[in-house]
Amino acid sequence: MAETINIIRSERGIRGQVWEYRGHGETTAFVPTMGALHDGHMSLIRLAKKKADRVIASIYVNPTQFAPGEDFDAYPRTEKHDVALLKAEGADVVYIPKPSSMYNVHHATKIKVGGVAEGLETDHRPTFFDGVALVVTKLLNRVAPDYAIFGEKDYQQLATIRRLVEDLDMPINIVGAKIARDEHGLALSSRNKYFDTEGLKVARRLNEIMRSCALQMSKGENVDLAVDRSKKALLAAGFSSVDYVEVRSPNSLTVLEGGVLNGPARLLVAAHCRGVRLIDNFPVKAKSK
Structure with missing residues (x-):
């Protein structure tokens, strides 16, 4: 100290x-x-x-x-x-x-x-x-x-x-x-204090769904299909709305749509949970050739 x-x-x-x-x-x-x-x-x-x-x-x-x-x-x-x-x-x-x-x-x-x-x-x-x-x-x-x-x-x-x-x-x-996360993977934020116990359970699904999406794309899944499935998964998990789930180039943030990734990317997400807007992101590796 x-x-x-x-x-x-x-x-x-x-x-x-x-x-x-x-x-x-x-x-x-x-x-x-x-x-x-x-x-x-x-x-x-x-x-x-x-x-x-x-x-x-x-x-x-x-x-x-x-x-x-x-x-x-x-x-x-x-x-x-x-x-x-x-x-x-x-x-x-x-x-x-x-x-x-x-x-x-x-x-x-x-x-x-x-x-x-x-x-x-x-x-x-x-x-x-x-x-x-x-x-x-x-x-x-x-x-x-x-x-x-x-x-x-x-x-x-x-x-x-x-x-x-x-x-x-x-x-x-x-x-x-690097992003600091709690023991469940939720990105630390000043706004997390607004959640009650049930809200936290829903919020912590964001990291799980995001990581799953990144993993599937790294295995060669179509980008648009992975993104669409993730949006539906967030809503099914209890998020009230999703502002975006997008895959961008890691430096210029240009849009990457459709097909299979042939280089590194960044998955970016913003969604609403119990009146709190959460944002998060995760690196995506390209499929190994």
Whole structure:
């Protein structure tokens, strides 16, 4: 456990702290979060500690990535608990910017990423990646880390951030962290706390169905048939609706339809369970020749 953790709330403060580290020849790894932290976030902190001398986490619930009717106001704010977790895991700094400093009354700039940010999530949340791109750009500009760590659970988001950083020539290494799962395979998420016992049983079927779909495609099953069967299996398992089950190329996220896979792919899923929207993904290997 770290003896202390430095809580910084100002832009000037975070810039000064990073410059101090840099002056001592120390590297920094940054883990941006929206709080309500769990072991999935802590796995990112642990990876960050392996990458750099100093670890900085941020807590900021970003309003620009919530669409009207989504749970911005209901999103859990647990700052005291979050800071304690970060301290116990050995983070050096937690940056908690004041909301008014992120988007002042004169803010008028938007950032839109094409390519990997199109389709999948944006078919259901059209402005989501615009909000993500904007807040990530602002945070990366303020913290200016050597590394920034993002989880693979939000696979399209990770691809979008990589595209953003490359296109805007940001001198930052974006690192993807493997998905942290519970003992039943359910991807850890702040929203899992909304489930009761029966809801958890249904939610945990997602990983089972997804893995089965990936396995069958790797054995040479037709992509469209495997995807269609998985959608039906999710609904039969108790999911109320399925936003998408799609197979994409792992890097460009271009659509892969029909036939048998002849290269690696990524299976991406979004489905609703007991009022909670779950997203997950899984690598798919091509059939051995």
